Amino acid sequence: MGIPVLFGIHCHQPVDNFKNVVDEIIEKSYKPFFENIFSHKWFKFSVHFSGWLLDYIRINSPETFDFMKKLAGEGRIEFFTGGFYEPVLSAIPKKDRIGQITKLSTFIKDYFGQSPKGLWLTERVWDPSIIPDIAECGVEYILVDDYHFLSIGFHKDSLNGYFHTEQDGYLMKLFPINQQLRYFVPFKEPEVILEYLNDVENKGGYCGILFDDGEKFGVWPKTYEWVYEKGWFDRFMSLFSGAEHKFELYEEFVKRNKPNGFAYLPLTSYMEMGEWSLFADKFIELKNLENFLKTTDYKGSMQTFVKGAIWKNFLVKYPECNHIHKRTLKLSKENVYNNERLTDLIYRAQCNDVLWHGIFGGIYLPNLRDNAYKYIIEAEAIVDFNKSHIDKIYEEDIFMDGYSQVVANTKGVKYIFNTGVGAGLVSLDLKNYGLNLQNTMSRRFEGYHKQLLENRKGTVEDTGISTIHEMSVELSDEVKVKIAFDWYNRHSFVDHFMEGYNFNEIKRCEFAELGDFVNQPFEYEISENKVKFIRNGGVYKNGQKYGTTLAKSFKALENGLAFEYDIKTEHENIFYMLELNFHFFDNIQVTLDGKSFEGAFDGKDNYVIASKSPELTIMIKFNKNIPVAAIGYNVETVSQSESGVDLTLQGLSLNFIFKVEKKVKFKGEMSFEGGKI
8 A cells, every 4th residue: 555755855064164065065966866856756855955055056056956946846845944054943042043944934935935834953953942933933843853752762663653742832743754764765775665664554654754864865975876876766766666655745744644642852862962962981881881781681672761961962062162152142142233244144153063073073173163253253243343342351251151251352353261261262363364263172082982992893784885873984003193182171371280391291181280270260350451360279299289379461462462470389390381272274384483383392482383374473472481492283183074084183282381490470472463464
C-alpha cells in the first residue's frame, strides 16, 4: 500500500562566508540537486534555506534560483521559514525572533508566492518558550528530531507522524525527523532505504520523515562522487518512481492526517549536540558510560536515560561564544532608534554557527568570529554615537557574569577590560577596520583530543559511504606536536609570575604559574580618563605564600593605549611576564621587528608588529625598566571538523619578561598606525 515520504533538505552557510566556499557549495550541491530533481515530476519535497543564503543564490546563481521558482510554481516544493540569518531562536530576544522569521517569510512570499506554515528549528534546539512567538508569525508546525521524543521515553515505533504540543495555550504541531533516514540518505543504497520504509509501514507508521542538510548531496566528503558520478541519485529516483511509497509535502500530510498524540518536549537538541555541549571531562565520561552500557542489557535505554548538556551550555563552555552572544544581546536591548542598518547588523551577529562547536568548526573558525565582531563593532558604533559614549570611560556588566567590565571608548578604538578575570583586555576594537584585535581563541582541551591522541579508529559498515559522524581520523606526528592546551583565556595584559622562563614551556603553556592574578578578580578605580586595577594577591612557592600587590593603570590615547605597572612582592627573586595576544585577518603575514614572529628576543624598549592583512602596524614601547626578554609565538589549535581535523592559526602571543626583586615599575604605550586609523 505504501506510506507518504516527507522529504526535505535544509541549506545554510554562515552569513558572509567566504565567497569561493559558498560558490563551490552551490555548484557541487544545491545546483546539481535541483537540476537533477527537476525532471522527476512525481517527486515532491520541502526545503529550508537561511534567508541570506537564499538571497545570495538569487544574485549569484540565478539559474539555481529559477529552478526553485519553477518548482514552486508547479506545486512540487514547500518552503519552510526560520530566522533569516539562522539564529538559535531560543538564544535571541522575542522581538528579534519575530523579526527574523518575518523577514524570511516575507522573502519567500515575495519570490515564491508561498506563506510558510512550517519552520526549520536551527540545530533543532528546542525550547517551548518560543512557541507563542513563532505562532504569531503564522507557523503551524516545526521539525524536531526523533531523539527529542526518545529522550523522554516515547517509543521509536510511535514517532512516524506528527504530535500536538502547546505553550501558554498556543498550539503547535511537531514532526520528529527520523534519525535512521538521516543517516541512510544518501549514504546507503536506495534498496536499504526502501527496505527501512517498508519496515516502518509494517510496524504501523503513518509516514517516513526526513529533513536534513542539503550539503550532504555534494559537498560533504566523497558525496559528490557518490551521489552524482557513481549514480546514487539516479538509482534512488529509478527505484522510488515505481515504489508504493509516495513523496508529498508536509502541508498536504497535515491536511489529511490527525496527530499521533500530545507531547511536551524537554530543552534539548539532537543527541550529538548534547554530547558536544558537555565540558570535555564529562564528554569523556559520557562516552565511557555509553561504551559500557552497550555491553549490558540497558543498551536499548541509553537514549532515554543517558543525556548530555543543553545547547546554551556552549556559552558557559566557551567564553569566546559568551562574549559574542552577550554583546549582541546588549545591542538588541539598545536597538530603539528605528535604524534598519542597526537591526540588520544585530540579526547578522545572531547567526548560530560561531556560537558552538561540535563536528563542525564553529567558534574555532577565525573568519566566523571576525564576521560576528565586524557586525558588532559597526552596530556598537551606531549605538555609541546616539548615546554620546565616544571619548568616555565607563563600567557595565556586559557579559552578565556579576563583574563589571570597564570600557574606554574613543572615536577610533574601543577597549573592554574584564575586572572579574584578571582585569585583562578582552576586546580591542579597531572601528574603521571592523576588527577585534583580541579575538584569539584559547587552545582548549576537547573531549575528542583524547581519542585523536590515542589514534583509536571506529569501524564503519561497507554498504555505502561514511557520514561525517562515522569518519575515522588519524593525526600525523607533525600535527600531534602542535596540540597544546591553555588553562586561561587568551586576553591581553595577562599577569604571570614564574621562577624562570623557557621558550617551549611558555609556548606550550607548560610553565609553573606561581601567582594568583591570571583569572582572579581585581578591584578598580575610574578617574576622568584613566582606570586603575589593583589586586592584593600572592606568589606561592614550596607551600608558602608571598604577599604580592599588582597595580596596573590604563589610559586611552587617540590611537593607542598607555599603561603603567607597579608590582610589589615579598618574594626576593622572581620573574613577572606580561602577556599580550593579537588576532589579525591573516596571521601568516605578520612580522615582529621585520622578522618571523616566533622566537625569543633580547629585551629592548620597543617592538613593532606589522600586518599586511589588514595593513596595520602595532608599536609597543617601554619607557622605564625594559623587559629582560620577549617571547613571541603562534597560537594554533587542533580542532575537529567535517573534513577531519583542522590546524588553525588563531592569533599571536607576545610576552615580556621582567626581573622582580621585591618590586618593579614600568610604563609603556601600545599604538596603532595604518591606512584606516
